Amino acid sequence: MIAVSLPSSTPEPARVPILSRHWDEPESWTLRSYMGQNGYQGLKAALRLSPDEVIEQVKASGLRGRGGAGFPVGTKWSFIPQGPAPGGDGTPHYLVVNADESEPGTCKDMPLLLASPHTLVEGVIIAAYAIRAHHAFIYVRGEVAGVVRRLRTAVEEAYDAGLLGRDVLGSGFALDLVVHAGAGAYICGEETALLDSLEGRRGQPRLRPPFPAVAGLYASPTVVNNVESIASVPSIMRNGPDWFREFGTEKSPGFTMYSLSGHVARPGQYEAPLGITLRELLARAGGVRAGHELKFWTPGGSSTPMFTAEHLDIPLDYEGVGAAGSMLGTKALQIFDETVCVVRAVLRWTEFYAHESCGKCTPCREGTYWLVQLMRRLEAGDATEADLTTLTDVTDSVVGKSFCALGDAAGAPIMSSLTHFRDEYLAHFPHDGHPGGCPFDPEKSTVFASVSPESEGGAR
Template sequence: MIAVSLPSTTPEPAEVPVLSRHWSEPESWTLRSYLRQNGYQGLKSALRLSPDEVIEQVKASGLRGRGGAGFPVGTKWSFIPQGPRPGGADTPHYLVVNADESEPGTCKDMPLMLASPHTLIEGVIIAAYAIRAHHAFIYVRGEVAGVIRRLRTAVDEAYSAGLIGRDIFGSGFGMDLVVHAGAGAYICGEETALLDSLEGRRGQPRLRPPFPAVAGLYASPTVVNNVESIASVPSIMRNGSDWFREFGTEKSPGFTMYSLSGHVARPGQYEAPLGITLRELLDLAGGVRAGHQLKFWTPGGSSTPMFTAEHLDVPLDYEGVGGAGSMLGTKAIQIFDETVCVVRAVLRWTEFYAHESCGKCTPCREGTYWMVQMMRRLEAGEGTEDDLTTLTEITDSVVGKSFCALGDASGAPITSSLAHFRDEYLAHFPHDDHPGGCPFDPSKATVFDRAGTTEGGAR
C-alpha cells in the first residue's frame, strides 16, 4: 500500500493551469506521480466533513457542469433523496461519470483521462461520498481503447493503495468503481440514453420525469456528471470554495478546458479562467493559420449556434455566450477561415446528426433526414429561395419538438448560418456567370497542404 501524506493547510496559488498543470511530467498518469502533486488530499479533506458539508462546499464554489448545460454541480448532487425506502430497505445511490465524449470538436476529457486519470478518480470518490453512493461508474466511449486501459490501470492502483474499496482512510466509507466501455453512439452522451446503455439496453433517451435523481440507473437515485465537472472537485476540496472563485467571473467561477481546433496555428487544449475571449485564446494559440482570417467559429461544438469574427470579444462564460445568442456547451471552439464554405460545413454537421439520431421520436428521425436532403440540394446549387423557407420550416419542426436535445443540436448550425451567412446560401444558386453550385475551392479549406505540413512549415 502506498502511503499518502497529510494535506497541506496552505491553499495553492490561484493560477492556471490547474487540471492540466502536470500533464507534461513523466508518467503523470501513475499514482506515485499524482501523490507528488497533492493527489488525494482533497479526498482526505472531504472525508473530514459530512456528506452534506461537502455538497455545501461545492455549492459555495459555484462549480457549474462542464459537459454542456452548465447546471450547478452542488445543486445537482443535493437533488438525491435521502432516507430509507418504504419497508425499511436503504435506497442505493449511484454516481455515473459521462465520459462518452462525442460532440464534434470536443477533445478535452480524453486527454485529461490519459494524462491524469487519478484526478478523475479522486473526484469520483469525493462525489460518491457526498451523495452517499457506494457504487460508481465511468462510462467511456468504446473506441478509445487506450483511455479505457489507462483508467482501469489507475483504478487498480487506487484499489491496491486502499483509496477505493472498504473503509477509505479509516472513515468507514467504502465504494466500488467500474470503468465501462460504451458501444459508441452520439446519443449515449445524453444522460438517460447513457443509463439505458449502461444497463445493457439500446441507448435511447428516456421520458422525463422521473429524472435520474429520482429514478436513474436501475431505477435508483443517480447523479450523472461530466468528466471535467468531477475532475474539478478535488482542487476545490483541497483549497476551498473561495480559492475556486478567484478564477472566472461572478456567475461563472472557476477554470475550464477550451478545445481549439480547425484553422488555428496551434490547436489543442487551453486551460483558462471562464470569461476569457476568443481573441485572447487565439493569442495563446498563435492565431488563425498564416495568411488567412477568421470567418466563423463554434463556441461549444457543432451543436451550438455559430459565431463570426464580430464575436471575438464575447466573454467565453455561460452568461456572455448566452447573451450573444449561442451556448458555451463543451467549449469546443472550431475555427474556420475564409476558405471554408459555410453551406458545406453545415451540410456535414447535419449529415452527422441525421446519422446519429436514435430514431425514437418522429420529429428527429424524419426531420433530420429531410434537413439533409434540403442541405444537399442547396449545397449543389439546385435550390431556390423558397427552399430556404422550406429548410427553415423543417428545422422549426424539429427544434424544441424532439424527445431529447439532439433535435435542438441539429438545428443550431442551420439557423445560425442562415442568420449570419444567408448571402452565401444565395451565392450557390444559378445566376449571371455562375451555373450554380459551391463557389468555394474545397482544396483550399484544409488545414494542411499537400506536403502534409501547415502553411507555416511545422509538422
C-alpha cells in the same frame, strides 16, 4: 493492500492551469506522480466533513457542470434523497461519470483522462461520498481503447492503495468503481440514454420525469456528471470555495478547458478562467493560420449556434455566450477561415446528426433525414430560394419538438448560418451565368493541407 503515504496539503497558488498543470511531467498518469502533486488531499479533506458539508462546499464554490448545460454541480448533488447510507429512502445511490465525449470539435476530456486519470478517480470518490453512493461508474467511449486501459490501471492502483474498496483510507466509507466501455453512439452522451446503455439496453433517451436523481440507474437515485465537472472537485476540497471563486466571473466561477481546433496556428487544449474571450485565446494559440482571417466559429461544438468575427470579444462564460445568442456547451472552439464554405460545413454537421439520431422520435428521425436532403441540394446548387423557406420550416419542426436535445443540436448550425451567411446560401444558386454549386475550392478549405516532400525541399 499497498500502503500509501499522502503528503501534507499546501494551498495552491490562485493561477491557471490547475487541471493541466502537470500534464507534461514524466508518467503523470501514475499514482506515484499524482501523489507528488498533492493528489488525494482533497479526498482527505472531504472525509473530515460530513457528506452534507461536502455538498455545501461544492455549492459555495459555484462550480457549474462542464458538460454543456452549466447546471450547478452542488445543487444537482443535493437533489439526491439524503440520509444515512445507502440513502434516506432506503435505496442505493449511484454516481455515473459521463465520459462519452462525442460532440464534434470537443476533445478536452480524453487528454485529461490520459494525462491525469487520478484527478477524476479522486473526484469520483469525493462525489460518491457526498451523495452517499457505494457504487460508481465511468462510462467511456469504447473507441478510445488507450483511455479505457489507462483509466482501469488508475482504478487498480487506487484499489491497491486503499483509496477504493471496503474502507477508503480507514474512514469506514466503502466504494466500488467500474470503468465501462460503451459502443460508440453519440446519443449516449445524453444522460438517460447513457443510463439505458449502462444497464445493457439500447441507448435511447428516457421520458422525464422521473429524473435520474429520483429514478436513474437501476431505477435508483443517480447523479450523472461530466468528466471535467468531477475532476474539478478535488482542487475545491483542497483549497476551499473562496479560492475557486478567485477564477472566472461572479456567475460563472472557476477555470475550464477550451478546445481550439481548425484553422488555428496551434490547436490544442487551453485551460483558462471562465470569461476569457476568443481574441485572448487566439493570441495564446498563435492566431488564425498565416495569411487568412477568421470567418466563423463555434463556441461549444457544432450543436451550438455559430459566431463570426464580430463576436471575438464575447466573454466565454455561460452568461456572456448565452446573451449573444449561443451556448457555451462543451467549449469546443472550432475555427474556420475565409476559405471555408459555410453551407458545406453545415451540411457535414447535419449529416452527422442524421446518422447519430437514435430514431426514437419522429421529428428527429424524419426531420434530420430531410434536413440532409435539403442541405445537399443547396450545397450542390440544385435548389431555389424557396428551398431555404422549406429548410427553415423543417428545422422548426425538429427544434424543440424532438424527444431530446439532438434535434436542437441539428437545427442550431442551420439557423445560425442562415442568420449570418444567407448571402452565401444564395451564391450557390444559378445566377449571372454561374451554373450553380459551391463557389469555394475544397482544396483550399482543408484544415491540414497535404504538402509533398519535394515542395518542402525533401523529407525531414
